[in-house]
Amino acid sequence: MPRTADHDSRRAQITAGVRDLALSSGLGAVTIAGTARAAGISVGLVQHYYDSKESLLADTLGRLLSGIEARVDRAIALAERDHARIEHMLGAGLLELLPLSPAHRDETYLRHAFAGLALDNPTLAEHQLAFDRRLRDRITQAVRNGMECGEVTPETDSLLEGEAALALTQGLAMRLLFDRDDSARSRARAAIATRMASVFVGPCARESR
Incomplete structure (x- = not known):
């Protein structure tokens, strides 16, 4: 167990170097040598854990997501x-996907930078798609749970609502990368709250207990 933990800690250190380098110079500037400098370790140690730049980027994206x-x-x-x-x-979960703080903004920037690379990289694309599917499925399940407790009407298409809520949140996240105004962040929060209110229209059964 300690050896496994040590290896994971080292990989986390290396991928943190990738993130730092990408945030300062862009993903296109990421190299094995540059990552080693950013992480404060040797090139050989980076190569011990990652046999290619692609595997390094894939693990960085996976850990980010x-x-x-x-x-x-x-x-x-x-x-x-x-x-x-x-x-x-x-709604609280969806707000975590928006760049509403400096740290979340960095994450959102990296997500979209990786999405650009993923257009021509099947490995990165699969990471992105799997992440989106998991989020969509979680939203869909939340809508179904809402049906069971009475917050959501039975005729609601839970999968469609999952797709719509995810698309809204992702669109807002991208927009906020360009519009840093406080009013834009307020509107984004309101947009998610309004969307949730339009789906979860009824009282929860436990509220009447």
């Missing part, structure tokens, strides 16, 4: 502990 998902999970869990409606749990 996993970190975002973990943060979404935490936001939803926190809302659930507060006994929030499913509407608000889902």
